[in-house]
Amino acid sequence: MNAIGTEPYIILSMVLFLMGALGVLIRRNAILLFMSVELMLNSANLALVAFAREWGQVDGHVFVFFVMTVAAAEVAIGLALIVNIFRERQSINIDDLQQMRG
């Protein structure tokens, strides 16, 4: 029984992607911004896996592996940046990062 087609997965992943994108645009806390980006990446993973099932290939799964690894590397860098900024100015609100304007 393979009742559910690919479309529902893609629609779900698009909804998740939009939620993530809106989160990045609306949220002001650096950690939450960061989580929104992860949500976007993972929605892409969902789409990739769904497509890989539709095509009966492993290419999509391989792509997902790379996305996950890269996301982990980004987490490490991003958290390091956030920790450094928090140490300097006791805040991770990105609206406080307004030294440069012009």
Place this chain on the structure above:
Amino acid sequence: MTILEFGPVSALLVISVALALIIANISRVMGPQRPTYRKSVPYESGMKPIGPATRRLPIKFYLVAVLFIIFDIEVIFFLPWAVSMRDLGVYGLTVMAVFTLILIVGFIYEWKKGGLEWE
């Protein structure tokens, strides 16, 4: 596909929810009620339950966590190789050796820089 196919699942859902509710409430209805202060305080494994919700953790935990994430996630490349190791043979072994070598360079760097020291 008809709605009937979901019959067993729906039955399971209904029964499990009902059972949970019954078990949770049966002792409240039938048991004796003698509340004291200690009993009505939320259970926190013996810790004081009242305090700020966002307590600061030492920054060391952050370093360990990040280093863990980096090396932990590499396992997802080992796993598919481990499953088909025999089929891939020497070729797969060589590729993984190169991959591991790169990881080891990172590990040596981490070690030498003192990333693994707790104090």
Place this chain on the structure above:
Amino acid sequence: MFESPTIAEFVTQSNLASTLPGTLLVAWTLLLVLVDLFAGDEREHWTPLGACLGLGVSFVANLFVYAPAADQQTALYGMFIADAFTGFLNIVILVATLLAVLMSRDYLMRAGIHRGEYYILTLLSSAGAMFMVAANDLIVVFVALELLSIPLYILAAFRSIKNDGGELALKSEESGMKYFILGAFSSAFLVFGAALVYGASGTTNIPQILEVAPAVVDAASSATFYLVVGTALLIVGLGFKVAVVPFHMWTPDVYEGAPTPVTALMSVTAKIGGFAALLRILVTALSVLLLVDGGVAAWQTTISIIAALTLVLGNFVAISQRNLKRMLAYSSIAHAGYIMVALAAAGTAGSADSATQGALVYILAYMFTNLGAFAVVMTIERVDGGGGNIDDITGLARSRPLLAMAMTIFMLSLTGIPLTAGFVGKFMVFAAAVQAGLVGLAVIGVLTSVVSAFYYMRVVVNMYLRDSSGELLPALETVYVRWAINIALAGTLIFGIFYPLASNLVSMVSIA
């Protein structure tokens, strides 16, 4: 059952030799990590020296691999492509990295930082750019883009600066954070776009997408929708990376806050990587796709609009900038616009090759000129971040005549005055645009070039004509940055005066 190849078969089949420029650079960098780790503080100059040697090794490997150059070959089972396009851009990236390493040496010495990681990250980022120009698969595009970007996030945040009062002027970290968030955001767009294109075509391989795309378009099913949306998302994701309007908001802040050598590096390599991927994906994979009758790709209109917006906004906003790095940031946005013009021209059937060649020459000219301009800015900028304003350059002609002369030539080249490399690049791009039937876009390009002369020439006027306060500007830089300026100057003039040289170099480039 999968037949496991032997090592020898693997080496020949996967054609590892043609990936050598990039892989050698990565291997060398890994060695350099260990060298830097065990060399100790008194031998800290080993790492920059080793970095330059590694770039040289990669350069030689690149000459060997691409010497025949006419043949296009794939490597690693179709993941990589080795052609004249890759070979040419590899050289540009390597020279840019060499200049950036020289500038970094100067910066770190003056700032009193002895961190070998700086050079290692620089090399890794360049290796990412080299893989990106060789990418023949959406997976490789993504991974290479991240290898290019992630070191740049760290480099941008490498050093925060305290001002005289001990108060934090947290520019570097702010710059790194902004770059990181926007970079990760754009990567997500890229991945989702790649996922949709994969879903529509069933493959991530760029030439294979080209094969199946017409059928997908004709089918007019949900796959067609995925393909169109996926292409749009890919353009958005890569548009962020190359900083074209309307995806440019992060550029001025990031460029101003990052250490100057890093700004110089990312204004060149990140753009090269992004444009190479855009050219490959749009021109190769999706050229047949979305063809409207008359042989014009449907994405051409979108790219043209983006190019026009970028040209106008980049050049006009640059006029009001007082900080030199910020001005160069807007100028780099404008230059991305000129390369976008070439990309738009590549959307007309038959002119893909001439447009690609124009883009490559433009990138070459922009690389030399822009790095040279940033190197000159470094000579007047103090390591605490001060001294980078347009007024600080006043009187440079009196105190440092040769330096002022070099800066003048860079500014002329950025404007696109004949006898400089910038002119050759602009000429080829506009010629390709006219040939492709985009006369309006070419006119906008020429007009905005005239506008750009206003702010570039203001720098020259400040150096030569305005009275300085009387004191001579001190020589802050070390010998390394002078070498960087010399090389950049030589490149700008050689490719400008011997103008057929650049077009001969790219004459065999074809990616369609």
